Amino acid sequence: xxxxxxxxxxxxxxxxxxxxxxxxxxxxxxxxxxxxxxxxxxxxxxxxxxxxxxxxxxxxxxxxxx
Amino acid sequence: xxxxxxxxxxxxxxxxxxxxxxxxxxxxxxxxxxxxxxxxxxxxxxxxxxxxxxxxxxxxxxxxxxxxxxxxxxxxxxxxxxxxxxxxxxxxxxxxxxxxxxxxxxxxxxxxxxxxxxxxxxxxxxxxxxxxxxxxxxxxxxxxxxxxxxxxxxxxxxxxxxxxxxxxxxxxxxxxxxxxxxxxxxxxxxxxxxxxxxxxxxxxxxxxxxxxxxxxxxxxxxxxxxxx
Amino acid sequence: xxxxxxxxxxxxxxxxxxxxxxxxxxxxxxxxxxxxxxxxxxxxxxxxxxxxxxxxxxxxxxxxxxxxxxxxxxxxxxxxxxxxxxxxxxxxxxxxxxxxxxxxxxxxxxxxxxxxxxxxxxxxxxxxxxxxxxxxxxxxxxxxxxxxxxxxxxxxxxxxxxxxxxxxxxxxxxxxxxxxxxxxxxxxxxxxxxxxxxxxxxxxxxxxxxxxxxxxxxxxxxxxxxxxxxxxxxxxxxxxxxxxxxxxxxxxxxx
Numbered sequence: 001x002x003x004x005x006x007x008x009x010x011x012x013x014x015x016x017x018x019x020x021x022x023x024x025x026x027x028x029x030x031x032x033x034x035x036x037x038x039x040x041x042x043x044x045x046x047x048x049x050x051x052x053x054x055x056x057x058x059x060x061x062x063x064x065x066x
Numbered sequence: 067x068x069x070x071x072x073x074x075x076x077x078x079x080x081x082x083x084x085x086x087x088x089x090x091x092x093x094x095x096x097x098x099x100x101x102x103x104x105x106x107x108x109x110x111x112x113x114x115x116x117x118x119x120x121x122x123x124x125x126x127x128x129x130x131x132x133x134x135x136x137x138x139x140x141x142x143x144x145x146x147x148x149x150x151x152x153x154x155x156x157x158x159x160x161x162x163x164x165x166x167x168x169x170x171x172x173x174x175x176x177x178x179x180x181x182x183x184x185x186x187x188x189x190x191x192x193x194x195x196x197x198x199x200x201x202x203x204x205x206x207x208x209x210x211x212x213x214x215x216x217x218x219x220x221x222x223x224x225x226x227x228x229x230x231x232x233x234x235x236x237x238x239x240x241x242x243x244x245x246x247x248x249x250x251x252x253x254x255x256x257x258x259x260x261x262x263x264x265x266x267x268x269x270x271x272x273x274x275x276x277x278x279x280x281x282x283x284x285x286x287x288x289x290x291x292x293x294x
Numbered sequence: 295x296x297x298x299x300x301x302x303x304x305x306x307x308x309x310x311x312x313x314x315x316x317x318x319x320x321x322x323x324x325x326x327x328x329x330x331x332x333x334x335x336x337x338x339x340x341x342x343x344x345x346x347x348x349x350x351x352x353x354x355x356x357x358x359x360x361x362x363x364x365x366x367x368x369x370x371x372x373x374x375x376x377x378x379x380x381x382x383x384x385x386x387x388x389x390x391x392x393x394x395x396x397x398x399x400x401x402x403x404x405x406x407x408x409x410x411x412x413x414x415x416x417x418x419x420x421x422x423x424x425x426x427x428x429x430x431x432x433x434x435x436x437x438x439x440x441x442x443x444x445x446x447x448x449x450x451x452x453x454x455x456x457x458x459x460x461x462x463x464x465x466x467x468x469x470x471x472x473x474x475x476x477x478x479x480x481x482x483x484x485x486x487x488x489x490x491x492x493x494x495x496x497x498x499x500x501x502x503x504x505x506x507x508x509x510x511x512x513x514x515x516x517x518x519x520x521x522x523x524x525x526x527x528x529x530x531x532x533x534x535x536x537x538x539x540x541x542x543x544x545x546x547x548x549x
Contacts, residue, residue: 004340008350013415017408021357024407028400028517029324032393036524043531043540219463223456227446237439237460240432240467244474251478268477283463290380290455 075160076168083172086145097134098180104130105188116193123192124202124253128246130188131181131206132213136235138177139217142169143225143288152225156292166288167281170218178210194257201256201266208269209249215273215280216241222287245272310535312386313526316519324516330509337502345499351415355499358408360506361401365433368398368514372440373465376458386522388454389529391461392444393521397514399437405430425475432471436464450529 007014070078087094108126109119146152146169155165185206186199194202220237227233252265305311338356345352372394379388409427410420421427440457447453530536 007353008344010349010351010415013351013411014353017354017411018357020407020411021361021404024400024404025513028397029520031396032517032520032524036520036527039524039527039531040540043527043536046531047537047540220460223443223460224446226449226452226456227443228448233439233442233446236435236442240436240439240464240471243428243432244470247474247478268474283459287456287459290459291452293449293452 072160072164075158076164079155079165079168080172083169084175087172087176094176094180097138097177098184100137101130101134101181101184101188104133105191108192120193120195120257123189123194124198124257125250126192127185127189127194127202128205128209128250128253131178131185131210132242132246134181135178135210135213135217136238138173139214139221139238140231140234142173142218142221147225147292152288152292156289162285162288163281166218166222166284170214170281170284173218174211174214178214182206182210198253198256201253201262204266205249205252205269208266208273209245212245212269212273212276213242215276215284216245219280219284219287222284223291225288225291226293227291245269248272307384307386309386309526309530309533313523313535313539316523320516320519320523323512323519327509327512327516330505330512334502334505334509337505338499342499342502348416351412354408354412356502356506358405358412359503360510361404361408362430363507364510364514365398365402365405365430367511368394368401369433369437369461369465369468372398373461376461380455380458380462385451388451388458389522389525390518391458392440392454393518393525395437395440395444395457395461396521397517399434399441401510401514402430402434402437406434423475423479425472425479428475429468429472433468436460436467440464 005011005015105126108122112118112122143152146155156162158165182203185202189199189202190196217234217238220234220241223237224234248265248269252262252269255262255265306315334356338353342353344350372391375387375391375394378384379391406427409430413422414420440460443460444453444457447456527536527539
């Protein structure tokens with residue numbers, strides 16, 4: 001196992017580059033998912049505000065968790 | 067009312083742009099002043115050794131000229147977009163590409179020609195050998211219009227956006243890599259006594275292509291960015 | 295006869311249809327990417343023997359070369375989508391082009407970082423002004439310029455069309471840069487380094503490489519579709535179908 005991790009003396013280079021590969025792709029995967037959720041939340045808040053303006057009196061329930 | 071002929075419109079636009087530039091003479095001096103300041107900083111930063119300065123003189127002068135052009139490019143179309151005359155140009159019966167080419171020509175005359183005039187002075191401040199001086203001027207005469215044409219396309223693309231300063235530099239960098247390589251390459255070859263015609267010829271070929279294509283691309287980009 | 299193909303493509307151009315299609319395909323593409331990636335990594339790191347010249351350092355090839363390939367492939371996809379978007383003004387094509395750029399930039403960045411990490415033990419330097427490296431760096435700048443231009447406009451549609459134009463300008467530029475840097479290196483008598491050590495590659499090294507290429511392709515599809523979905527929610531915010539998604543049960547809709 002330790003021999004596998006050492007990669008014939010080049011372990012630091014090999015594992016750093018694999019780490020870079022996975023970190024960059026992980027960020028690239030998570031960013032759009034978070035962005036989509038944020039966009040949906042903002043849209044819901046906007047719709048709730050519009051609804052509230054049309055029928056004043058309804059509590060802005062969706063806005064609180066936005 | 068019949069529209070004027072295309073050459074007359076082009077001449078009128080060129081005259082208008084040059085007159086506007088002449089009214090604000092201080093702005094023409096700014097890129098030159100910038101180039102002089104940056105050039106004087108170089109010997110302070112790397113030491114006054116003539117051999118070292120002569121080695122880097124050509125490349126440094128090209129990069130400084132490039133940056134000075136980049137600084138001035140930002141307001142190539144700005145005034146016209148702000149006061150609404152760009153819309154008039156776009157609605158004009160003459161082809162927009164030709165009118166834009168005239169604007170780029172006026173910009174080149176006002177921003178790059180002064181730089182070409184002072185470039186030999188800057189180069190001699192950096193101890194460039196005098197025999198390389200003609201090559202420097204030829205390379206600048208070919209590469210500055212090329213940079214203005216390429217930059218104009220990118221400026222046109224950012225015409226409708228909010229911020230453009232750094233973005234323009236980021237977009238221009240990939241486009242100007244070949245220009246810098248060939249221009250500085252010609253100068254380096256001339257300094258070493260090697261034949262320098264080939265890179266100059268490549269620059270000329272690039273300029274010929276850009277002269278035809280860049281105004282068309284610039285007009286298309288303006289139409290996209292102004293959304294008409 | 296095969297009339298359904300253009301018909302289906304035509305329907306796919308509609309944002310709600312594409313949104314649902316992307317949502318259906320994305321988990322499968324992502325799962326396939328993970329599976330193929332795991333198989334390729336096992337093959338590359340464990341099964342494949344060490345190279346006789348480079349030892350174990352060559353194993354970086356299994357992520358470096360697929361990433362380098364993807365950085366160009368994504369630019370190709372982006373250029374085609376940008377052209378379609380500019381000529382026929384299809385909104386989905388514009389969105390696909392714009393949302394490809396960050397993925398392409400990510401792969402270009404990986405290529406540069408892993409190439410540098412590979413170059414240090416092999417050539418003894420982190421960076422050399424080789425034509426391929428320089429072109430890849432310029433490609434990264436072009437990707438960043440496209441992303442920056444897209445986000446500098448108030449109006450998304452207008453930004454997408456301006457940036458799509460820049461995509462086409464960049465497509466002309468990259469070969470010119472590659473050629474000129476090549477010329478420049480021969481003038482300067484640059485160090486003649488071959489980028490790849492093994493000139494002919496063995497089968498046990500080849501199959502993990504090809505599997506990894508498939509994995510990165512699947513990953514690109516998954517990432518692109520997730521991005522397009524996020525973009526459509528924002529740009530189509532006023533439309534009824536997005537409102538239905540926003541007000542429907544958010545738990546039902548896999549994120």
